[in-house]
Amino acid sequence: MSEAVRDKLVFVAVDWGTSNLRVSLLDEDGAILAKRQSDRGMAQLSREEFEPALLDLIGSDLPANKVTPVMCCGMVGSRQGWAEARYVSVPCNAPSGELATRVQSKDARIATWILPGVQQVGPDDVMRGEETQIAGFLAQNPKFDGVVCLPGTHTKWVRVSAEEIVSFQTFMTGELFALLSKESVLRHSVETEDFDQSVFLNAVSDAMSRPQSIAAKLFGIRAAHLVSDQSLTHAKSSLSGYLVGLELAGSRPYWLGMDIALIGAPALCEIYQDGLKAQGCLAKSYSAEDMTLAGLKAAFEQVKETI
Amino acid sequence: MSEAVRDKLVFVAVDWGTSNLRVSLLDEDGAILAKRQSDRGMAQLSREEFEPALLDLIGSDLPANKVTPVMCCGMVGSRQGWAEARYVSVPCNAPSGELATRVQSKDARIATWILPGVQQVGPDDVMRGEETQIAGFLAQNPKFDGVVCLPGTHTKWVRVSAEEIVSFQTFMTGELFALLSKESVLRHSVETEDFDQSVFLNAVSDAMSRPQSIAAKLFGIRAAHLVSDQSLTHAKSSLSGYLVGLELAGSRPYWLGMDIALIGAPALCEIYQDGLKAQGCLAKSYSAEDMTLAGLKAAFEQVKETI
The missing domain is CATH 3.30.420.310 (2-keto-3-deoxy-galactonokinase, C-terminal domain)
Incomplete structure (x- = not known):
């Protein structure tokens, strides 16, 4: 199984929240080769434990002779996370890959990024992870003009217009x-x-x-x-x-x-x-x-x- | 100390809530001889543990040759308490001693009562302990007509008129x-x-x-x-x-x-x-x-x- 994945693996997508770590392994067409997950969320890891926690899930899937890109979103980018990723302030586009923070990983087989969160100053508000869901939604619905609601532990209501996050409330x-x-x-x-x-x-x-x-x-x-x-x-x-x-x-x-x-x-x-x-x-x-x-x-x- | 109390003890007043047990030992004039308290509240006691928890605090204060009355209020009278004391329904007077539930205690030196709680049917509401505070307040302010607010874990707002609890909301x-x-x-x-x-x-x-x-x-x-x-x-x-x-x-x-x-x-x-x-x-x-x-x-x- 791991060998079949290893031959085709092009990209690792990581949703790393407070309580869970969810990984998708993708081929060059963006099709899912495998999914892995664990309960090693941000809240229980110290800074040095993030890379091992990720490698526990994907280490055996990584080709040895090349660098596989790993893109992360979520609380992994908070001050208590693997590395602090910036907040982009509204109004803004859902943060793109160019604004991601490059993480220094020890394993040479991976090149890791963490996507920014989004903040609002006055009334103060923050999101980490939801902005990536909005980016995915807008990639599929670029003309959307309205409000995106992301129900969860901290539900977000987000005004979206002209591909921008205009304002939000948690x-x-x-x-x-x-x-x-x-x-x-x-x-x-x-x-x-x-x-x-x-x-x-x-x-x-x-x-x-x-x-x-x-x-x-x-x-x-x-x-x-x-x-x-x-x-x-x-x-x-x-x-x-x-x-x-x-x-x-x-x-x-x-x-x-x-x-x-x-x-x-x-x-x-x-x-x-x-x-x-x-x-x-x-x-x-x-x-x-x-x-x-x-x-x-x-x-x-x-x-x-x-x- | 215990001996001085024992000679004058006439009545034991017990405020027994979810988290704490508070006892006052009174003489025949109603003056406080001593106060005792512990963290053995209702929540952590099984039915058989209530009497021992009380006796741990007052056992050495009790005269051997007579029966000392013990009056309790609070969550000690709930279904999970020492004995279930009834609820009186509003509108009602703050429950009097005559409505108290007599508890069968093993120690012959005490005669124990638990005061009722108060309930309201539609909108449903309950209190246990606050009604005794209201009774005490009305004993000192019998003409009071207005609202009594009892802030706490579950704050009560209580309409009081003509010495009656008319309605309340928690x-x-x-x-x-x-x-x-x-x-x-x-x-x-x-x-x-x-x-x-x-x-x-x-x-x-x-x-x-x-x-x-x-x-x-x-x-x-x-x-x-x-x-x-x-x-x-x-x-x-x-x-x-x-x-x-x-x-x-x-x-x-x-x-x-x-x-x-x-x-x-x-x-x-x-x-x-x-x-x-x-x-x-x-x-x-x-x-x-x-x-x-x-x-x-x-x-x-x-x-x-x-x-």
Whole structure:
């Protein structure tokens, strides 16, 4: 297997986030020869551990007699990462390969780059990784004019026009959901994987009409469990709906009347799509994995002459 | 010391919450002979461990030849507590000693009661412990007509009129603050004990005017740390202000135009007092410890004939 990959390998695309490392090995047509992944995300690695963590996944795939380009995006470029990659300030194009930071790797078989993040000064905001998904999306949809929403731990709403990232705003929705469902007094009330869409949509609407009451609505989930024996499914769907509704209320200036593209994990995109549809907005969904790969490939095309 | 207490001990007042056990030993005039406390809160005890945890604190203080009454309030009366004490439904008086649940203790030197909690059906809500603080407050302020706010992990806003608890609403503000400052991506941005009141008040006002953006404001604390090198003090004061402001926006129907009494830890009451003052509302503060003790003493007076 490794030998078959080694003969055709031209480029390594790396999505290196806080918690995970995801690698795609590509041939000269950009087709995927193999995918590898591990849980050795940025958060658990010291600076010297990044190269070994990468080589653990791809070392046996690398041809010995040439230099294989490796293009990375994500938190690997943060101050706590492999090497600090700059932030480009909005308004800007989704950062191209020419702006990537070259990393000094010890293994002579690889030439490694990390793509920049994007920042906004006033209101301050940052992204690392999402800009590469946007680059991939724009490579496939160059005429897009509207808003790109990237739901996740820190959901981004991004205004895109004339191939530029114009402005953006990050909501801590996913992290709040994780903290509340795993660490808070609500954790025993929401212990289920089941989901009730109509409960979810009612909660979205409820939070959108009274966002100021969110901290009371959250405790209400616990209280309804104690007082009215509310089901775990009802509780979990409400929690999700309250937090997504709160975000939709806050991001309204972004999405109202705009073309909306969602880029994320399919299940999460579907939740946002449902919430937006209830507000009369149709959003199209795109896979985060596909868009990241498209963005890394576009960046590779921009630097491959320089290797 | 224990001997001096033992000779005069008439009543044991117990405030037993999720995280802590606080005991006051009182003489026949209701004066405090001694206070004891431990971190053996409800959350870490199985049913059989409650009596030993209490006796560890007061066993050597108990006279051998008589039965000493012990009155408890708080999460000790929850389903996971020593014994489940009922909930009384609003509208109701702050529960009196007659409604307390008698606990079967093994040690014959104590007669133990747990005071009820209070519940509200639709919108569902619950309290355990705060009702005893309210009872203590009303024992000292029987004519009070207005709203009692009890800031804490789960802050309660309680309408009180004609010595009755009319309705109430709980906000998860304190727990959100703890989760965000200790477990979230913000934790490194708010690692300080310092506090800037003007930053706090700006954040209160900001959250009150745009509560729907709270999840974005929260991430903004992290972004401002990265982009603008915002100080830890600024970040921590903002976090506090955003969450208190969100709560004040949601609880406005409670406090607007009302007499307000705050019952809580003095430092926390001061924060709420400042936030309310900026909205033109003057609130008086009372110590939670004092009000709890007053409520437990009042309940003891109601049952002591029955021992």
